[in-house]
Amino acid sequence: MTDALSPQPTPSAGATAPATAPTPVAAAPVDARIIAVTSGKGGVGKTFVSANLAAALTRRGLRVLVLDADLGLANLDVVLNLHPKTTLHDVFTGKAQLEDAVIKAPGGFSVVLAGSGMVEYSRLTPEVRNEFFNVIQTLAPQYDVVLLDTGAGISDVVLFSVSLAQEVLIVATPEPTSLTDAYAAIKVLATQQKRQHVRMVVNQAARAGDGRAITGQLQQVLDRFVTTDSGRPVRLIHMGDIPADSSVREAVMRRQLLMLQMPGCPAALAVAQLANKLESTLLKPAGNP
Template identity: 75%
Template sequence: MTSTPIQTPHAAAHAGLPAYSGKGLVMAVTSGKGGVGKTFFSANLAAALTRRGHKVLVLDADLGLANLDVVLNLYPKITLHDVFTGKATLDDAILKAPGGFSVLLAGSGMVEYSRLTPEVREDFMKVMQTIVPRFDVVLLDTGAGISDVVLFAVSLASEVLMVATPEPTSLTDAYATIKVLAMQQGRQQVRLVVNQATRPGDGRNITGQLQQVLNRFLSTQNGAGMKLVHMGDVPADQSVKDAIMRRQLLLVHAPGCPAALAVGQIAGRLEDAVLGHTLS
């Protein structure tokens, strides 16, 4: 196999993305801590974007603790692990998910993928360079936190969507992650979604508070500040818990519930903000 040029997360931020062909948008959906509903949001966002006419793939970039298959009630016979080890082709591993979008699932419990080795970087990059030209949107459902695997996955995206909840621990970890993205990757903008919001206006208030802290304490290498863009709130909704227990997409289980409508609105804002000029 020929060697593919690999950029570090820091270099990717300043030298541009790896040489993807086509107009596909790569967006990392990430979080500072686990348990905030990131994977569930990624899957339903993919369904909402698909309904808007976009060709979408969700790649489970949480290589060691993958659970996108659980959220979607899929039982894959072939995963990214099989592609990386040469046991299967990439086309064999891409599945059609409920909601009409495509998924590329990772195997769970793969200890060898919990560290960012040169081999993992190489394999991951080859997969990305193959799939990005085929889709309008590639959503990278990353792990939580600031491990080297998570940061590498995020570095491959032109847009970062941070999912947080109003809980203090989630916001503290979100701030820490945003700070690392600014310092190590030169990021100047992160989009924020507040999940499990309990009151109208929660997200805007939280975004404003985080922005104030960033303005006060964060100084990036090039002197530019970090801008947080509030993309919307997903309200706390019993239908979400019901859908999770049934292992169904919320947009399929209860398409008219408040949380599903909120995801649809966020998809529309993302379309207006980044997909219109990217895909036109």
């Protein structure tokens, strides 16, 4: 573990370092709890978690919006098998109103899809910043929870999206490359965005308890090499594990939500537990995380 998580890791393809570090941005004045679902590298199931977590939270009676914040390589529409007439691209270019881009997804929650291949929005320009900030500010008051399904890595666009959230949920798998890139992402969030804590879910866990052990090992590396402005190490909060489950691949291949098609399978039950923990820790009156 220590070898994989060296103090100065070289991020793999999923974690592309930003050319210029973005300035932390204050979150929009909104009522909803905004949670950025992100990852150090791609291919770890981040969008799967976002979509199924939204379904699980909706089942608990919450008003949930998933905003596709992966402006360059969006695939939330593929996971949900949706074919929207209006996307963020249309809103950003003035071809449509924002309310036209909000659609209902299977599972009852709302989504705003980015549209794949938005190359012109893969860089953090002032226009992208303003448009995205306005989207959050306009929509968030209508919901209890907003999940930002960000891109992977530490690009300017990803970090800006994350900066608009009050909480960060980082998704990782037990693979060394995923953990190394998760470490790189957490380090940037702690040093550039002054995050005091980051929440973590381990996907594709082989055995019960693996995720908690992995989180503990990663915390040890953070304690040693990453210090926040407060002088204390960034706190990594283990939110749960999603076990390796063949039902997940089946649902993804069918472009169906696991929570709807196989709600009793081990992975779906784990997502439901994650939703319960998020609701009890983040959606209650103000207190310690």
